[in-house]
Amino acid sequence: MNTKTTRVITRALLFPTLLLVFAASASAQAQLTGTVNMSATVSKFVEIYSGGAITLTGNSGGGVGTDGVANSPLAAAINLGELGPSNTNSFVKASVPLKLRSNANYVLSMNATVASTGSTSDKVGSADVGFGLGTAVRAGTGVNTGGADTNATSGDPTLAGNGAVNGVSGRYEYTAANSNLSAFSSSTTALSGVRIMNAVPRTNTNGLAVPAIFSVKPQFYEDGSTTVSVTFTVSAP
Amino acid sequence: MLMVCAVNSISAQTFDISSGGQPTITGALGGSVTGSASVQNDLVVTINFGEVSPANTNSVVKVVVPVAVRSLLPYRVSVSLAGLGNANPQGLQSSDIGFGVANMRAMGNQSQICTQSSHIFYPPFNNDPASTATIAASGRVAYQSSLSNIAGATVILSGPRLQKTPNLTRQQTDGYIFDAIFTITPQYFATGTTSATLTFTISAGPIVPC
Numbered sequence: 078m079n080t081k082t083t084r085v086i087t088r089a090l091l092f093p094t095l096l097l098v099f100a101a102s103a104s105a106q107a108q109l110t111g112t113v114n115m116s117a118t119v120s121k122f123v124e125i126y127s128g129g130a131i132t133l134t135g136n137s138g139g140g141v142g143t144d145g146v147a148n149s150p151l152a153a154a155i156n157l158g159e160l161g162p163s164n165t166n167s168f169v170k171a172s173v174p175l176k177l178r179s180n181a182n183y184v185l186s187m188n189a190t191v192a193s194t195g196s197t198s199d200k201v202g203s204a205d206v207g208f209g210l211g212t213a214v215r216a217g218t219g220v221n222t223g224g225a226d227t228n229a230t231s232g233d234p235t236l237a238g239n240g241a242v243n244g245v246s247g248r249y250e251y252t253a254a255n256s257n258l259s260a261f262s263s264s265t266t267a268l269s270g271v272r273i274m275n276a277v278p279r280t281n282t283n284g285l286a287v288p289a290i291f292s293v294k295p296q297f298y299e300d301g302s303t304t305v306s307v308t309f310t311v312s313a314p
Numbered sequence: 315m316l317m318v319c320a321v322n323s324i325s326a327q328t329f330d331i332s333s334g335g336q337p338t339i340t341g342a343l344g345g346s347v348t349g350s351a352s353v354q355n356d357l358v359v360t361i362n363f364g365e366v367s368p369a370n371t372n373s374v375v376k377v378v379v380p381v382a383v384r385s386l387l388p389y390r391v392s393v394s395l396a397g398l399g400n401a402n403p404q405g406l407q408s409s410d411i412g413f414g415v416a417n418m419r420a421m422g423n424q425s426q427i428c429t430q431s432s433h434i435f436y437p438p439f440n441n442d443p444a445s446t447a448t449i450a451a452s453g454r455v456a457y458q459s460s461l462s463n464i465a466g467a468t469v470i471l472s473g474p475r476l477q478k479t480p481n482l483t484r485q486q487t488d489g490y491i492f493d494a495i496f497t498i499t500p501q502y503f504a505t506g507t508t509s510a511t512l513t514f515t516i517s518a519g520p521i522v523p524c
Contacts, residue, residue: 107328108330108356108357109329109515110513110515111357111358111381111513112358112511112512112513113360113361113379113512114359114511114512115360115362115411115512116362116363116507117406117498117507117509118366118506118508119503119506120367120369122368122369122502178502179502180367180404180502180503181504181505218451221404275404275452275502276403276405276406276501276502276503276504277449278368278449278455278499278501279371279502283453
């Protein structure tokens with residue numbers, strides 16, 4: 078080949094070679110896929126609210142000062158009224174509806190203090206205030222209705238089987254297990270169970286409904302005033 | 315040889331997908347989203363929705379991921395999903411993560427404006443899941459479209475060419491951007507952690523005129 082022919086061939090090869098380089102450059106920039114990685118966390122969650130209005134029966138001069146409002150924080154105040162023999166009802170009884178919700182197994186604990194102004198053992202004491210949880214009901218859309226609950230109390234403290242007059246002292250006593258506030262002088266389990274709610278948003282107002290029942294049998298207590306303070310705590314162990 | 319080189323050159327830059335801008339997250343409790351704010355960088359986004367139990371009192375956790383697409387030919391965008399296998403039906407499922415696409419917009423003066431064909435978001439994904447969420451009979455939140463609507467490579471978008479001229483590198487004004495929107499409504503999900511990966515792919519789409 079002469080010099081002229083060689084130059085033509087060289088140019089003919091150089092041009093596509095440059096194109097190849099160009100193509101490689103473009104290929105390095107273009108991307109046909111992109112990724113979005115996602116993660117989320119669900120932690121244990123439990124809550125307790127008022128289940129609605131409080132029912133007070135058998136009272137003399139008592140009343141509900143701060144009533145329960147369904148799905149609102151529980152902060153009730155009850156005046157049980159006269160607990161001496163002038164109250165001729167068999168029991169002063171207050172039923173406080175509770176509502177619990179959880180996405181995990183739960184434990185409802187209670188802690189109570191009873192303080193009376195009297196100075197003798199005849200004053201109203203923690204053992205004189207009956208307590209129990211009624212039937213726990215799981216109902217409504219979004220509730221895990223198949224879940225089981227264990228009531229650690231003996232239920233309605235006014236039931237005949239839960240108390241009796243002491244044959245020696247003559248004082249009425251709540252004798253069943255966890256049937257009066259002396260059993261709850263420290264935080265003690267009252268109810269436990271499996272997850273309450275299915276996967277529904279918090280705007281769903283259903284849940285597990287259970288009444289907390291308190292009672293006092295009017296007796297010849299030492300005169301004075303009594304203050305009972307009860308705190309419910311729900312947790313997910 | 316010249317012909318082969320030319321074909322290779324066009325093919326290599328005909329389709330491209332990248333970040334469309336800074337992703338954003340709202341309504342999160344302990345969550346975050348990371349990704350490049352530059353439309354010239356690859357689409358690599360990491361979303362942490364954070365806490366999605368009722369402890370998060372916001373009505374919804376919403377993440378908007380801008381996605382940029384470029385093409386010299388009609389295109390389609392598909393998505394595929396990996397992960398999210400939760401055996402507990404009360405746990406976070408793919409149907410609990412709303413997913414939609416919306417808001418197609420030109421990047422700039424190098425974007426191709428086609429008058430004979432539209433860019434089409436495919437149903438059911440053509441929505442903002444934060445706006446279309448409803449409560450199902452079970453009480454659980456349901457979306458018009460969610461990650462459960464993704465089966466294999468599922469097409470979510472197609473349309474005519476996206477850029478006027480080939481460019482050796484990504485420009486800031488030579489394609490289109492759309493928003494990929496993800497939502498989770500905090501609920502009483504069963505406890506645990508969940509992860510998944512969504513892959514967006516751009517490829518040749520239905521032949522449509524520009």
